Amino acid sequence: MVPTEDAELFALMERKLYAAVICDTLDELGYRNQAMNERLRPLDLERVTIGRAKPMLTTDVYHIADNCYEKEIEAIDSIRPLEVVVAGTNRSTRNGLWGELLSTAAKMRGARGAIIDGLIRDTGKIAALGFPVYCTGFKPVDSKGRGLLIDYDNPVEVGDVLVRKGDVVFGDRDGVVVIPREALRETVEGALRKVESENDTRRELLEGKLLREVYDKYGVL
Numbered sequence: 001m002v003p004t005e006d007a008e009l010f011a012l013m014e015r016k017l018y019a020a021v022i023c024d025t026l027d028e029l030g031y032r033n034q035a036m037n038e039r040l041r042p043l044d045l046e047r048v049t050i051g052r053a054k055p056m057l058t059t060d061v062y063h064i065a066d067n068c069y070e071k072e073i074e075a076i077d078s079i080r081p082l083e084v085v086v087a088g089t090n091r092s093t094r095n096g097l098w099g100e101l102l103s104t105a106a107k108m109r110g111a112r113g114a115i116i117d118g119l120i121r122d123t124g125k126i127a128a129l130g131f132p133v134y135c136t137g138f139k140p141v142d143s144k145g146r147g148l149l150i151d152y153d154n155p156v157e158v159g160d161v162l163v164r165k166g167d168v169v170f171g172d173r174d175g176v177v178v179i180p181r182e183a184l185r186e187t188v189e190g191a192l193r194k195v196e197s198e199n200d201t202r203r204e205l206l207e208g209k210l211l212r213e214v215y216d217k218y219g220v221l
Helices: 006-016 017-027 069-076 101-110 123-129 179-204 211-218
Strands: 049-060 083-088 096-098 113-117 133-135 145-150 157-158 160-161 166-172 175-179
Touching: 006 049, 006 179, 017 166, 017 175, 017 179, 049 113, 049 157, 069 101, 069 145, 083 157, 096 113, 101 113, 101 123, 113 166, 157 166, 175 179, 179 211
Parallel strands: 049 083, 083 113, 113 133
Antiparallel strands: 049 145, 049 166, 157 160, 166 175
16 A cells, blocks of 8 residues: 655655656656656665655856855755755856755655756765765856746656656656656555566576566566
8 A cells, every 4th residue: 555645655655665666657657757867876875766746947147146145045944844955056067056954844844855957066075964965066156147947846857857846756866857746646556566577577587597588477677
């Protein structure tokens, strides 16, 4: 039985599921563009990230604006437990949008990670903090005078996938998948069934059976 509460559901997903099987299930449900672009990679390959999307959007700027951190502070302080920051930058390479202090503040608000379609900094300190972050690369410069957070909690394109507040993001070493909020339960149920079939397939392959024989029996590959 699939739990209805997010905390229990996310714990089950972390124990049982992985990005590839979720993608396969979403494909079967007709959601075929839910895997973020491969340019997004985890800072720590061993950490799994699952949570409700907290969308944010930044833009490049070329001057130091008054109160340039105001919207950013407002957005971070509004994070709720079990959310994952999902930030679009329109592929900016001007600055390290995300760093140690934002990671610390987000973690203390109950966030389960951050998906940044752009560059980050303070990577050693973020790793030591144990806060899961995905990004496209590293750059040590600050956003002041280079980038500005302009919106949050509205749909944003991140890693070529449109992400809405409340969608569920799942990230592991293979990449990040976005599960539409309206398809969450159906996706998890289907993925759990597929995992069972894959386990049976693996067991019989290890027993020496032919791939054709096992595929015809379980229908997974």
